[in-house]
Amino acid sequence: MLRTHNCGELRIENAGNIVTLTGWVQKIRDKGGMIWIDVRDRYGITQLIFDESKSNPEVLEIARTTGREFVIQAEGEVIERVSKNNKIRTGDIEIFVNELKILNKSKVPPFTIEEETDGGEDLRMKYRYLDLRRRPLKENMLLRHHIMQETRNYFSNKDFIEVETPFLIKSTPEGARDFVVPSRISKGEFYALPQSPQTFKQLLMVSGFDRYFQIVRCFRDEDLRADRQPEFTQIDCEMSFVTREDIMQVFEGMMKHLFKTIKDIELDDFPVMQYSEAIKKYGSDKPDIRFGMTFHELNELAKGKGFNVFDNAQLVVGIKVDGAADWSRKQLDALTDFVRRPQVGAKGLVYVKYNQDGSYKSSVDKFFSQEDIGKWAEVFGAKPNDLLLILAGESEQTRKALSELRLKLGEEMGLRDHSVFAPLWIVDFPLLEWDQESQRYYAMHHPFTSPNPGEIEMLDTEPGKVNANAYDMVINGVELGGGSIRIHDKEIQQKMFKALGFSPEEARAQFGFLLDAFEYGAPPHGGIAFGFDRICALFGGTESIRDYIAFPKNNSARDVMIDAPSPISGDQLQELHIQLRS
């Protein structure tokens, strides 16, 4: 090794030791007679000291030629510092340097390599290798590493087998768009990169592997949003001979294990909420239950009083903000502006202030008596000084808008504390979603999800009413994972494909191997997949998954550091039997 110690490990006990350190120059202070250099590596920062009256002049000379981010090797004696620095673990000591070597020079970096940097997003993406030197990103990568190891420990200890499934698979039009890979050997044919190892993990259950897991890259060629990446990582799992409750118990156990080992937090048992209740109370299938502010519906009380907006609405629904009756006109206008934003999509916001004196002041006083509004307040369980915020319109859209408003208020009022974790399970999703445009059903999870026990027959008669034997794990309003008990019977799988509008030939062409497999003793099985990048972000306490991926793509699916994608040669195209479309 070019060093005897790293930059994070020397302590006062090492005083007198002769050591060699290597690392990057974090900071240089040259006070004429004295020079201090902070040298940094992954493990920490240690102060080097040079003294004009005592140091070798050549060493001083070299010290003076170093600059920020130079890579150096310093040999010297560990000495106790005069003025200790209790902010860093090596703050009791410094190294009096006898020999100094520049291992590599550095140009002045394009942004500062500090806790907070002055570099913009684009510049930091281009020089990602420099951004990763910054402590926050480095810590994110370490966190990711630890979560990965603890995830595998949990599963290995529970007899799960890690199996690597293939990356060069078959394109299926169902679901998101595939990335494809032209074949050189099979002219005119393509592999696809997996959106998930779904069918392979089911085949592993058919093979009798009983308990499978994998931390695996998945690919979706979709237009990107802030928290989406074309390649992302999943914790992928499957079990045989289990019920929904068994699966929920095992994976709730995984999450508890991660919280315990990574954050030393003991989570209570996760509550289980029906999808319909989540939608009714929170307007979302991934409710943030760190705070209340649940929905109350007013259809019966608010309609038929001559207020057109309510009368014409499919749904009148609101939330109560405790102690907010004194909010100003300006504050309420801002909320109205918020709900009217196209992303939120409400037409307007009705408010009711429950005054301290027991009277009500609302934006709809023209249409509703104090008595009318008193009944609303009762439904909300409001007390004097509370504020009611009410939206009306088409049900789904209105719930969605109110959910956005609820989350915004929760954020602003400090109710979404990053150090509090409120997990729950959502169950009993609809199996199918009707798509107005294409006039067909789509699988809400995927076409391999089993209907709830006892509801299979309804697939033929009322497919829209069938519930899925599925479950999502949600923490703090983030859907971290979801899964289902799978169909393991060929007839039911065919029924499902039929409900989704597949012809038998289409089903055969795409999933023939799975239907075949179901004829050779497929066990009852089910599984789950977790968004690993999101788990990292949740544990790290920030929003963007990009900060937890070493080399992410930008919003145009481009790696600006290596400049990919990029053109390839005509020879390559020819070998692959393809050409560019002009």
Add this chain to the structure above:
Amino acid sequence: MLRTHNCGELRIENAGNIVTLTGWVQKIRDKGGMIWIDVRDRYGITQLIFDESKSNPEVLEIARTTGREFVIQAEGEVIERVSKNNKIRTGDIEIFVNELKILNKSKVPPFTIEEETDGGEDLRMKYRYLDLRRRPLKENMLLRHHIMQETRNYFSNKDFIEVETPFLIKSTPEGARDFVVPSRISKGEFYALPQSPQTFKQLLMVSGFDRYFQIVRCFRDEDLRADRQPEFTQIDCEMSFVTREDIMQVFEGMMKHLFKTIKDIELDDFPVMQYSEAIKKYGSDKPDIRFGMTFHELNELAKGKGFNVFDNAQLVVGIKVDGAADWSRKQLDALTDFVRRPQVGAKGLVYVKYNQDGSYKSSVDKFFSQEDIGKWAEVFGAKPNDLLLILAGESEQTRKALSELRLKLGEEMGLRDHSVFAPLWIVDFPLLEWDQESQRYYAMHHPFTSPNPGEIEMLDTEPGKVNANAYDMVINGVELGGGSIRIHDKEIQQKMFKALGFSPEEARAQFGFLLDAFEYGAPPHGGIAFGFDRICALFGGTESIRDYIAFPKNNSARDVMIDAPSPISGDQLQELHIQLRS
């Protein structure tokens, strides 16, 4: 859970317990009054028993309708067996079944699901999910799982960080052929799938991660051989501030750890052999040193005696087979046929028998006296009863042919024992290889490999003589891994690209990001990559890596189970801005 126990865990202590098992029907024996069913799952096999005089007739009826590979659930009482079976861990007990349920039926499988199967390779690939039910393949996957976990444990305990590098990267013409992925968003541009995370792991060193590892999928679009797959798994590692010896120590430690934890074998320290010695003594840079039979060169003694074959040869070289002087004409002819096979490529084989009486009998007695041959025998260190086998011709080809012969003889003579493991390091490879056809140098490892210290200047003057600061780990004749100290200096990297015939513009276009990174404080670093599939095959004691991959491709890079690659739709092609070449 649909079971209380698995099929591998019940013991005599459980007698009297009421249990529920699930699994696959391995075997049914119906002796009229009694029925036995062996039920199998991942964990083992347990015998179920049904007795006409005592069992519920309905249960008997169900038992009689089951067939091989049916999935069943059986509830009953654990009882002691009358005739115990000590071949299986559950052999002391059986289950007297009270309730039996068929969870899924099975068609008759296309081959037998037994230790040895009657299915051909093609059929087993098509029904891979059934082949994986067989114990040998299941054990291979479990072995792979354990090696993976122990690999990660080793590195995690040594402060290595697992970092996931991207799969959608940039195509580079150097090295093997890339698989490419057309971009939908960037018209006419392509990603490439990584042949290895080489540049990313070097960038992680530039980022200061200090110690990186990953068990990662890599991709090469090459024509396949028996032990090659288009996607394969690598243990990929990199370290900063290290010398070659540091790296060799850490990764020798990894291999010792795997042997200790997986096979309970304590390996001695690995010998280190120079590339030139390996070639001279074994004719191979991955010598199998489980046995001797090293090469001896005879150029000085054998030339100039009028035997044209030797006189015209660049190299005359042979091996000694102990105690084989009594081999028959037929045996020697078979060896001659072997070396003449096109894959081996020798023109003929010269033998010398050192007879018991001290005389020699050779196939070249016409040209060489007993005294001449006696000198050869001395070089070989031969004793009476030994056999010398000698080849001659162009040096490289002759060494390769003799190496093949040596390995064949080692195999036939039982010297390549699968339970013996003989590791070594090979070092001091040539940095560059001259390619006659394209009249240029190629990097023997890759273009980021550093020259040996002190040999950098020779890059300009005698590039062919420069040695690489590189190392391969070889066990039992298999190259399991290799790596090098990398170049971390922009000037040397540019010099290297120049030696490889890159113009500055080409170097910039392909590796600009790396050259840039080298200007911002790249530390001295080096690393290694191991073929994970090969490690599994070595530990498993069989040859083919396919048996250690859950879902391998065939020799045409096709997954015959899912039928990939396959055509994609015109819409998909259009979105990707490509079309098929007619």
